Amino acid sequence: MRSVIQPDSQKRRPTFIEEARRRQIVQTAIRTIATRGFSQASLAEIARKAGISKGVISYHFDGKEALVEEILASLLREPADFVKARVDRENRPLAQLRAYVEANFEFMRTHRDHYVALVDLWGRRPDAASGGNRFDADAYEPSRHYLARILESGIEQGEIRDVPLRTTASLIQAAIDGVMLQWVLDEDALDLDAAISEVTDMITGHVRPFNSEAAS
Amino acid sequence: MRSVIQPDSQKRRPTFIEEARRRQIVQTAIRTIATRGFSQASLAEIARKAGISKGVISYHFDGKEALVEEILASLLREPADFVKARVDRENRPLAQLRAYVEANFEFMRTHRDHYVALVDLWGRRPDAASGGNRFDADAYEPSRHYLARILESGIEQGEIRDVPLRTTASLIQAAIDGVMLQWVLDEDALDLDAAISEVTDMITGHVRPFNSEAAS
Amino acid sequence: MRSVIQPDSQKRRPTFIEEARRRQIVQTAIRTIATRGFSQASLAEIARKAGISKGVISYHFDGKEALVEEILASLLREPADFVKARVDRENRPLAQLRAYVEANFEFMRTHRDHYVALVDLWGRRPDAASGGNRFDADAYEPSRHYLARILESGIEQGEIRDVPLRTTASLIQAAIDGVMLQWVLDEDALDLDAAISEVTDMITGHVRPFNSEAAS
Amino acid sequence: MRSVIQPDSQKRRPTFIEEARRRQIVQTAIRTIATRGFSQASLAEIARKAGISKGVISYHFDGKEALVEEILASLLREPADFVKARVDRENRPLAQLRAYVEANFEFMRTHRDHYVALVDLWGRRPDAASGGNRFDADAYEPSRHYLARILESGIEQGEIRDVPLRTTASLIQAAIDGVMLQWVLDEDALDLDAAISEVTDMITGHVRPFNSEAAS
DNA sequence: AATGAATGAGGTTTCATTCAT
């Protein structure tokens, strides 16, 4: 359907102003989903909140499905970038692991909206017309892979005992997400600081070599 | 919309056949949400799958919101009942804790549909007209409380070290939910058996008294 | 997409009342197209003219495209049935041919709306999603075939000279349609009675055997 | 909308380059209508096909309605000019009549796009705001008049029998249009060469004086 | 002259809900 004139399969270089609009719309949409819920986040409502007309969204996004995909991409990419920067500050794998966990929670605390929206978007299946992409299915793969590599070098350096890489990576991410979920569903039901400290202890305790004496 | 004035009496005792219909509708709705997603689970679609007419649903439920609430109640109650029965078989707190974790995963494996639906429903906020119930917010409180009591007796009996009750309870539930989430989003991305074993180890390891020699 | 439960590929036997509604909607739609033009014949306008709500049309027809197809079918079937009945009264092929032409014009005169709508619908291409049916392409085939059979028996019986069947059939239909078109575009630009008589003469004269003395 | 007060002077003589742009837009629009149908021929699509921006069309045409009018004028004028040139080569009315018919078909064959677009535009009524012009209604008047004059001189010169002028003119045009219609709706359903020859025979046969012996 | 971002009206469609049968 889309005629691609340029060889590079890039449909068009987006203008600076266009990119700004797209970001604005995505951010407003996230805020709207977080505030009123996805079911109430109609294009009209998003446009109203952004102070623009409905048509602008349709102009910049190829339908609501495309907007949602960009929202999801944003919700996954932003914390990932933040976490990666934090992890890169550390040299030793165990410190990186701890940084990974703590950075996740740090980002959470300053971006609760993002996670409220994310939980509302979890499990959403794209419309049939979209061709059944596996976006959601692949959402966690990068995290698992990234964690697995940290664990791997930790094992090589003897800081981490010989855990199964992928499973342990899944587990670490799972603990983070599970805490986040409870915090998102009810901000007051959970002492986030205590949970962070406890999760970090549990994880580092779990991967620490048996003969290690120094508890964190 | 919901009359909460009379505690139980006035609203007519539900017929047996009526209860059966309600259960049938709820189960079909769960299957529909799991299969096609909540956004495609219109009353018409649910009725079609159940082999009944749309009107029946409206007759038995006071609007779609009421149906969704019953679905959520069902999705939370059924695993809770199953888990409680498993826990009750055990006498000692540590064994109960282990039973809690394992029963959760056992129920998951045989009821994947329920969890696919649950993840799709997570974070959903009820329509404004419904009066802003805190259903989701309270969803995890029973689990946390139940776990906290197990931990508490474990501490009293010396099987479990002196962990913060609520935070640790949150943590245990979090690990379970986080693994479940990844498994729901992509059945093949996770070795569920390995994850179960690893989660159980991590949790029991985390709560075990420091001088305890017996690793699980 | 459509699940066909019953073996006979019939999706459901339409109720009498449902058929009545469908006919009402189709007739109203034709009148609307004839009066205001297809571009103004929105579902809202059709519903307004029919005194029903927009939703009723969507309820009975699977989208506007399906309504248009039924309209086209109706616009082609009704005159065809009428003409066939007139032709069947005659025994001899030449008389049948004359009846064919005259019945076409007789139906036209009493159903100008139908033809105004038809001309507006001519050349319309279905939406891409519809799968590119060749409805329009096949619209004239039945007429050509029907005429060709009349010509064929006329040739066998010596009433009609040895004309090429399909081409002559196309020609006869073409003359009828061409006159109709001018009459539809401007009712007053054409003396329809004179045109009917002249067309009939031209056609019968064209197919009459060379030695035939009797002019019509 | 259209100011018809000043006959020609006031509205600024169109630049050469401006005229070229208008022609380009009209031709692209015709191609677009022929290819995708009028309903898909949005200004955006036409502009895309022409390699220009939407604004250019609005700049050169006073709205889409004005563009359509120019398209229709073009679709009627071009074949008329072509046919007139062919007819002018002949001296005798009967030969002119034959040239008229044959030139029409010759132009058709080399400009199928034009006729596909024309059939899609037939019967279209202008938007209410435009003031209800009778463009379509008058579309055939020039042809009828032109043909009538040929017939008239043929009658005067004894080459053509005393047929009713306007009605016969209508009839001739009708046969041409009717054949064209079937060919437009399905290119393969009709042997155009055979149809041309048969139409020419029918028409010349119809207008030939009774005592004329020489059939074409 | 030309661009393309923005508008806003209007179209089709979906869907929870109602109600006569």
Place this chain on the structure above:
DNA sequence: CATGAATGAAACCTCATTCAT
């Protein structure tokens, strides 16, 4: 109890048109 035709609000989307650059 059940049906399914009907409603009407609201959603997404398209598109002609405008206008600052």
